[in-house]
Amino acid sequence: MELTKEQFIQDFEKTLTDKYAKPLIQAGQQEIFQSLADVVKSYYAPIWQEDLAYKDESQKKQAYYFSIEFLPGQMLKSNLLNLGIMDTVREALSDLNVSLDELAEVEPDMAIGNGGLGRLASCFMDSLASKGLPGNGNGIRYRYGLFKQKIIDGYQCELPDSWLDNGNPWEVRRPEQAVEVTFGGEVWLEDDGKGSLKPHYRDQERVLAVPYDNPMVGYENSTVNNMCLWRSEIPEDLDVRFQNLDYMNQTAQLSAELYPDDSNYDGRLLRLKQEYFFVSAGLQRILKHYKKHIKAPISQIHEYVAVHINDTHPALCVPEFMRLLIDDWGLAWEQAWEITVKVMSYTNHTILPEAMEKWPEDMVQNLLPRVYQIILEIDRRRTKDLLPKVGPTLVHSTRIVKDGQIHMAHLSIIGSHSTNGVAKLHSDLIKDVVLHDFYTIYPERFNNKTNGIAERRWLQISNEKLSSLIDETIGRAWRHDLNELVLLKNYKDNPDFLSQLQAVKKADKVRLAEVIKERNDIEVNTEAIFDVQVKRLHAYKRQLLNVLHIMKLYFDIKDDPSIDIYPRVFIFGSKAAPGYHYAKSIIKAINEIANLINNDTDVAGRLKIVFMENYNVSLAEYIIPAADVSEQISLASKEASGTSNMKLMLNGALTMATLDGANIEIKDAVGDENIFIFGLTKDEVYDYYARGDYNAHDIYKSNPVLNRILNAFRDGTIPNIANEGPEIFASLTTYNDEYFVLRDFDDYVRAQAEVEALYRDQTAWTKASLANIANAGRFSSDRTVQEYADDIWYIKANKA
Numbered sequence: 001m002e003l004t005k006e007q008f009i010q011d012f013e014k015t016l017t018d019k020y021a022k023p024l025i026q027a028g029q030q031e032i033f034q035s036l037a038d039v040v041k042s043y044y045a046p047i048w049q050e051d052l053a054y055k056d057e058s059q060k061k062q063a064y065y066f067s068i069e070f071l072p073g074q075m076l077k078s079n080l081l082n083l084g085i086m087d088t089v090r091e092a093l094s095d096l097n098v099s100l101d102e103l104a105e106v107e108p109d110m111a112i113g114n115g116g117l118g119r120l121a122s123c124f125m126d127s128l129a130s131k132g133l134p135g136n137g138n139g140i141r142y143r144y145g146l147f148k149q150k151i152i153d154g155y156q157c158e159l160p161d162s163w164l165d166n167g168n169p170w171e172v173r174r175p176e177q178a179v180e181v182t183f184g185g186e187v188w189l190e191d192d193g194k195g196s197l198k199p200h201y202r203d204q205e206r207v208l209a210v211p212y213d214n215p216m217v218g219y220e221n222s223t224v225n226n227m228c229l230w231r232s233e234i235p236e237d238l239d240v241r242f243q244n245l246d247y248m249n250q251t252a253q254l255s256a257e258l259y260p261d262d263s264n265y266d267g268r269l270l271r272l273k274q275e276y277f278f279v280s281a282g283l284q285r286i287l288k289h290y291k292k293h294i295k296a297p298i299s300q301i302h303e304y305v306a307v308h309i310n311d312t313h314p315a316l317c318v319p320e321f322m323r324l325l326i327d328d329w330g331l332a333w334e335q336a337w338e339i340t341v342k343v344m345s346y347t348n349h350t351i352l353p354e355a356m357e358k359w360p361e362d363m364v365q366n367l368l369p370r371v372y373q374i375i376l377e378i379d380r381r382r383t384k385d386l387l388p389k390v391g392p393t394l395v396h397s398t399r400i401v402k403d404g405q406i407h408m409a410h411l412s413i414i415g416s417h418s419t420n421g422v423a424k425l426h427s428d429l430i431k432d433v434v435l436h437d438f439y440t441i442y443p444e445r446f447n448n449k450t451n452g453i454a455e456r457r458w459l460q461i462s463n464e465k466l467s468s469l470i471d472e473t474i475g476r477a478w479r480h481d482l483n484e485l486v487l488l489k490n491y492k493d494n495p496d497f498l499s500q501l502q503a504v505k506k507a508d509k510v511r512l513a514e515v516i517k518e519r520n521d522i523e524v525n526t527e528a529i530f531d532v533q534v535k536r537l538h539a540y541k542r543q544l545l546n547v548l549h550i551m552k553l554y555f556d557i558k559d560d561p562s563i564d565i566y567p568r569v570f571i572f573g574s575k576a577a578p579g580y581h582y583a584k585s586i587i588k589a590i591n592e593i594a595n596l597i598n599n600d601t602d603v604a605g606r607l608k609i610v611f612m613e614n615y616n617v618s619l620a621e622y623i624i625p626a627a628d629v630s631e632q633i634s635l636a637s638k639e640a641s642g643t644s645n646m647k648l649m650l651n652g653a654l655t656m657a658t659l660d661g662a663n664i665e666i667k668d669a670v671g672d673e674n675i676f677i678f679g680l681t682k683d684e685v686y687d688y689y690a691r692g693d694y695n696a697h698d699i700y701k702s703n704p705v706l707n708r709i710l711n712a713f714r715d716g717t718i719p720n721i722a723n724e725g726p727e728i729f730a731s732l733t734t735y736n737d738e739y740f741v742l743r744d745f746d747d748y749v750r751a752q753a754e755v756e757a758l759y760r761d762q763t764a765w766t767k768a769s770l771a772n773i774a775n776a777g778r779f780s781s782d783r784t785v786q787e788y789a790d791d792i793w794y795i796k797a798n799k800a
C-alpha cells in the first residue's frame with residue numbers, strides 16, 4: 001500500500017489520542033504498541049474486507065488448513081513488511097524518537113503451537129497469502145499458549161503463557177458467526193417418514209464456539225486470508241444457575257490450554273474434546289458459508305472447498321463432515337462419502353509409534369455417540385467392499401477400528417484423496433514401511449511435499465542486514481521469488497562481496513552476543529564458531545550427541561591445556577514436554593556441563609555453552625542469523641523433515657547433518673562440499689533393527705573416549721547431576737541406547753573436526769556459507785504451498 005510518513009504520523013497520533021487521551025510524550029511502550037497495532041489494523045482491514053467480498057463473488061475454490069496448532073510468533077513486523085510499509089513506519093517512528101525494533105519486542109509471541117508442526121502451519125499461512133492463494137487456517141484460540149520456560153538451578157520450570165493479557169490487537173471476534181458443538185448424551189435413529197433414519201439426541205452437553213478471525217496479510221499483494229481460531233464459551237441461553245460446575249469448568253477449559261507435548265500420544269478426554277471442537281466448528285462454518293454464498297448444489301462442494309488435515313489431530317473431519325452432509329443436508333451415504341474423500345487431504349508429520357493417535361473406542365462412543373456410529377459404518381462398509389478385492393490380511397492391518405481402538409491415521413488415509421509426507425525420505429518410509437499396506441491398496445493417494453519456510457520472517461524480518469546486502473548485490477526480485485538467490489553464485493569469487501557477507505554474519509553474532517550477555521550473563525567470543533542446535537528436546541533429535549562431543553573437546557583441553565582448539569560457542573534452545581522426564585534430565589545435564597566448562601580456567605573461554613531459556617519464534621529470530629553451524633543430528637529415519645535446518649541454511653550456516661529428513665535434500669541442493677554429513681544411513685539403521693544386534697555396552701567398553709565421557713556422568717566429574725547423570729548413563733548403556741548415539745559418535749567427532757578445519761580458512765568457509773544461501777530457494781514454503789495448491793487442493797491464485 002501507499003503511505004507517506006506524514007500520513008502515518010497523523011494516523012498514529014490521532015489513534016493514540018483516541019485510545020488513551022494522551023500525547024506521545026506521556027505514553028508508555030504498551031500504549032504506543034497498541035496504538036501502532038490499531039493503525040496497522042486500520043490499513044489492512046479494508047483490504048481484508050475487499051478480499052473477503054472478492055472470494056465470495058468469484059466463487060473460487062478455497063482451502064482450509066485444519067491444525068490444532070499454529071505458531072506465528074509476533075505479528076507487528078510481519079504485517080508491516082507484507083503491507084509494504086516497514087521502512088516508512090520505521091522512519092516515521094524514528095522521527096518521533098520511537099524505535100520500531102524496541103516497540104516490536106512489546107508484543108508477546110503468539111505461541112499456540114509446540115514446534116515444527118505448528119510453525120509449519122504458520123509458514124504456510126504466510127505463503128498462501130503471499131502467493132495470493134485462497135487458503136485459510138482453522139484452529140483453537142488457546143487462552144494459554146506453550147508454557148514459558150524458566151531455567152532454575154539448571155532445571156526447566158514451566159510458567160503459564162498468558163499471552164492475551166493485553167488483548168490480541170489483530171483479531172476480530174465474530175460472535176454472530178458462533179456455532180454450537182455438542183458432546184455426550186444419547187443418540188438413537190428414527191425413521192423420518194421419508195424412508196431415511198434420522199438421529200435424535202438426549203442430554204447432550206452444549207458448547208458455544210465463537211470464531212476469532214486473524215488476518216493473514218499477503219506480501220505486497222492485495223490478499224488477506226483468514227486464520228479462524230475458535231474459543232469455547234457457554235451458550236447464552238443456558239441458565240448457568242442450573243448447570244453443574246463440572247460442565248461449566250470443562251466448557252470454559254476447552255480452549256484454555258494448548259497441550260504442551262509433541263512427543264507422546266496422551267489419551268486424555270479433554271484433548272479429544274479439543275479435537276472435535278475445532279473440527280466441528282470449522283466444518284459448520286464452511287458449510288454455512290457454502291449455503292449462503294455458493295450458487296451450486298452441495299454435491300459439488302469439492303469444487304469449492306478443500307479441507308486439509310494437519311497430522312491426525314483433526315482426523316475427526318472425516319466422520320464429522322459425513323455427519324453434517326447426511327444428518328443436516330440429507331445426502332445419501334454413498335454420495336456423502338464420495339464428496340468427503342474428494343474434499344479431505346492429510347499430512348503425516350511423524351512416524352514415531354509413540355506419537356500415533358489411537359483413541360479408545362468407548363471414549364469416542366461416550367463423548368461423540370453419533371460420530372462413533374459413523375466411524376463404525378465407514379469401517380464396516382470399507383471392510384465389506386475390500387475383502388473380496390484385497391483379502392483379509394490387508395483389510396485387517398488397515399482397519400480403522402481395531403483392538404478396541406480407533407486409529408486416527410487410518411481414518412485420515414481412508415477418508416481422504418491424498419496422504420503426504422513432509423520430505424522425500426519420510427514419504428518413502430511411509431510408502432515402503434510404516435503405511436505400506438495402505439500404499440498397496442491406494443497407491444495413487446500417496447505423495448511427497450517437502451516442507452519449506454517463509455523467507456519473509458526467516459530472512460527479510462529476522463536478518464535485515466543480510467537482506468540489504470542481497471538487495472545491493474542482485475536486486476530485490478528474490479523478495480518475491482526465493483529462487484532468485486542463485487544469482488548470488490556469481491559473487492562466489494568476489495572478495496568484496498565475501499568480506500561483506502562475513503561482516504554481516506559478524507554483526508549478527510555481536511547482536512546475539514548482547515542478548516546472551518543480557519539474558520544468561522555469559523560473555524561469548526564473537527570470533528568463535530557459533531554452533532547452534534535449536535529444536536524441541538527429544539531423545540531422537542540427539543541433543544546428547546552434541547553434548548558428548550562437547551565433553552570430548554573439554555577432555556582434550558584438560559589433557560593438554562595448550563592444545564590448539566578453535567574457539568566455539570555451543571548454543572542450545574529447547575523446551576521439553578513437561579511430562580518428558582528424560583528430556584528434562586538432558587536439559588539439566590546441559591546446564592551443569594555449561595557451568596563446569598564455562599568456568600574452568602583451563603578452558604580459558606575457548607569453549608562456551610549457552611542454554612538460552614524459553615526458545616520460541618522471537619528468540620529464534622535472534623539466534624538463527626548468528627549461526628555458523630546448524631546441528632541437524634537426529635538418528636536417520638526419525639526426523640520427518642525438520643525446518644530449522646532450512647532456516648539456518650538460508651541464513652548462511654553450514655549444516656552438520658545425518659542423512660535424515662530434509663537434510664538429504666539440503667545436501668543435494670548445496671553439494672557434498674558445502675555440508676558435513678555423518679552417521680548411519682536409514683538403511684543401516686533398519687539393518688540393525690532387522691538383525692537386532694546393536695550393542696551399546698560393547699561400544700562403551702571398547703571406546704576409551706566414550707568410556708571416559710560416559711563415566712563423567714556418574715562419577716561426579718559433572719557436578720550436580722546425581723540423579724540425571726546415572727539416568728542418562730543407563731539409557732546409553734544398560735538400556736541399549738535407543739537412538740544409536742554411541743554408534744554415531746566417532747563419525748560425528750570426525751565431521752566436527754572438519755568443521756573446525758574449514759572454519760580456519762575463512763574464505764573457503766564463507767564461500768560454503770554463500771552456497772547455502774544461494775541454494776536455499778527451493779526450501780521456501782511458497783514453493784511448498786504451490787505444490788499443495790496444484791497437486792492436492794486444486795486451488796488457484798486470486799485475481800489470476
Ligand code: 26V
Binds near residue numbers: 118262266641
Ligand atoms: C504430536 C503429538 C503426539 C500426540 C500428543 C500431542 C501431539 C502434538 C503434536 C504432535 C506433532 C508431532 C509431529 C511434529 O511436530 N512433527 C514435526 O513436523 C515438522 C513439520 O512437518 C517436521 O519438520 C518435523 O520433522 C516433525 O518432527
